Amino acid sequence: MATKVGVATAAQLSKEEIMRYSRHLIMPEVGMEGQLKIKQAKVLCIGTGGLGAPLGLYLAAAGVGRLGLVDFDVVDSTNLQRQVLFGSTDVGKPKTQAAANRLRDLNPDIRIDTYDTQLTSANAFELFKDYDIIVDGTDNFPTRYLVNDASVMMGKRNVYGSIFRFEGQITVFGAPDGPCYRCLYPEPPPPGLVPSCAEGGVLGVLPGIVGTIQAAEALKLIIGKGDPLIGRLLLFDALAMKFRELKLRKNPDCPVCGTHPTLTQLIDYAEFCGIRGEEAPSTVTNIPEITARELKARLDHGDDIYVLDVREPHEYQICNLQGHLIPLGELPQRVHELDSSREIVAHCKSGKRSAQAVEFLRGAGFKKVQNLKGGILAWSDEVDPSVPKY
Amino acid sequence: MAVKVMIPTPLRAYAGKQESVEVQAATVGEALSALTTKHTDLKKHLFSDDGRLRSFVNVYVNDEDIRYLQKEQTALKAGDTISIVPSIAGGVNRARI
Numbered sequence: 001m002a003t004k005v006g007v008a009t010a011a012q013l014s015k016e017e018i019m020r021y022s023r024h025l026i027m028p029e030v031g032m033e034g035q036l037k038i039k040q041a042k043v044l045c046i047g048t049g050g051l052g053a054p055l056g057l058y059l060a061a062a063g064v065g066r067l068g069l070v071d072f073d074v075v076d077s078t079n080l081q082r083q084v085l086f087g088s089t090d091v092g093k094p095k096t097q098a099a100a101n102r103l104r105d106l107n108p109d110i111r112i113d114t115y116d117t118q119l120t121s122a123n124a125f126e127l128f129k130d131y132d133i134i135v136d137g138t139d140n141f142p143t144r145y146l147v148n149d150a151s152v153m154m155g156k157r158n159v160y161g162s163i164f165r166f167e168g169q170i171t172v173f174g175a176p177d178g179p180c181y182r183c184l185y186p187e188p189p190p191p192g193l194v195p196s197c198a199e200g201g202v203l204g205v206l207p208g209i210v211g212t213i214q215a216a217e218a219l220k221l222i223i224g225k226g227d228p229l230i231g232r233l234l235l236f237d238a239l240a241m242k243f244r245e246l247k248l249r250k251n252p253d254c255p256v257c258g259t260h261p262t263l264t265q266l267i268d269y270a271e272f273c274g275i276r277g278e279e280a281p282s283t284v285t286n287i288p289e290i291t292a293r294e295l296k297a298r299l300d301h302g303d304d305i306y307v308l309d310v311r312e313p314h315e316y317q318i319c320n321l322q323g324h325l326i327p328l329g330e331l332p333q334r335v336h337e338l339d340s341s342r343e344i345v346a347h348c349k350s351g352k353r354s355a356q357a358v359e360f361l362r363g364a365g366f367k368k369v370q371n372l373k374g375g376i377l378a379w380s381d382e383v384d385p386s387v388p389k390y
Numbered sequence: 391m392a393v394k395v396m397i398p399t400p401l402r403a404y405a406g407k408q409e410s411v412e413v414q415a416a417t418v419g420e421a422l423s424a425l426t427t428k429h430t431d432l433k434k435h436l437f438s439d440d441g442r443l444r445s446f447v448n449v450y451v452n453d454e455d456i457r458y459l460q461k462e463q464t465a466l467k468a469g470d471t472i473s474i475v476p477s478i479a480g481g482v483n484r485a486r487i
């Protein structure tokens with residue numbers, strides 16, 4: 001029912017809103033009733049990056065009455081390959097601020113609250129309490145377990161989406177009789193076992209597709225139409241362009257959402273995931289290192305150093321120190337190509353893979369091998385800025 | 391029987407970059423064993439040192455989680471698809487806490 005011009009409440013749509021959302025209103029699946037539910041909905045988006053971009057855009061476009069955006073990060077140029085909420089002029093700005101600006105332009109009628117903070121066990125309940133639906137657009141395991149546990153404990157549905165390279169997973173956790181994240185994965189992988197986007201890369205469109213599916217699921221939960229992904233794990237492979245679906249069962253023994261929950265308070269999630277906040281927990285120790293400056297000095301001096309590059313061929317094409325390329329995974333089979341009597345400096349992009357290479361070679365009896373600390377990135381910073389960073 | 395094992399992206403590097411591997415097996419346990427015999431690097435990613443399936447890796451036969459079937463004893467039919475579904479989070483795998 002239309003109201004007088006200029007007068008609109010949450011229980012009614014103004015003439016302008018009716019015009020804006022007309023394409024929703026003329027569909028029986030949404031209609032005035034559905035649009036009013038959307039206007040009265042309160043959705044909290046955790047993360048405004050790859051997944052958060054389409055999420056924020058489509059939920060704002062749909063007219064979700066109250067949107068909360070949680071992110072403590074700052075826009076970086078490497079984000080722009082996929083985080084389409086931001087523009088080049090936003091580099092350096094807090095993500096929540098840039099996101100809110102863009103979304104308020106898209107839809108000035110909705111309420112957008114920003115929380116330029118990290119979600120933690122200390123603030124999760126406080127942040128969640130004003131919202132009905134939580135959408136998980138985060139990028140790390142500890143936060144995912146935190147979002148899950150807090151959602152279940154507060155009885156809020158959690159629209160989950162996650163990605164890796166060109167594969168995605170989407171489902172809805174936290175529904176009254178539905179499973180939660182711990183029903184699916186009781187424990188996280190130990191750090192270092194699954195590469196991050198920075199290490200493994202990600203197809204830019206992938207979080208766009210997965211985040212949009214999450215927005216669709218959030219809207220379906222709000223209007224109460226269609227079949228939500230409760231108890232269903234949707235798997236998406238962008239390269240094969242295939243969707244598959246697996247059944248997700250609620251685990252009666254789940255410590256958080258089972259019949260006799262043993263976890264009733266939020267825990268230290270970093271500890272749970274085996275991380276204690278170090279920048280780069282390394283599994284290798286006592287690796288002999290050489291800095292980029294030292295290596296440059298030795299090479300300029302004419303020292304006979306064999307530079308071993310353990311990155312992948314496609315990385316070599318981006319930039320290289322003209323080292324001999326043996327990808328880390330091939331090193332065991334190709335170790336005979338190396339001369340252990342020569343001094344070897346191994347490098348990769350940032351120093352982690354090459355540290356593993358050095359450890360392997362020392363184990364194989366190589367005595368004169370060192371790791372280039374900080375990798376080719378450090379070479380670019382300290383020695384030759386013309387070497388591109390990636 | 392001949393069954394197909396779907397290899398998830400994070401593990402394809404250890405399975406000769408293949409997205410699926412055909413194995414002969416009568417149970418899920420046999421199929422995983424055949425898989426890790428063919429591709430030994432997969433073993434430490436799927437199994438912990440005491441030989442148990444890692445808890446951040448789920449295994450499905452067609453669309454059912456084996457934890458709700460007979461786990462590794464789940465019997466297979468010809469043409470079944472086994473899916474290995476590991477936990478993924480995108481972004482970074484260490485907390486900035």
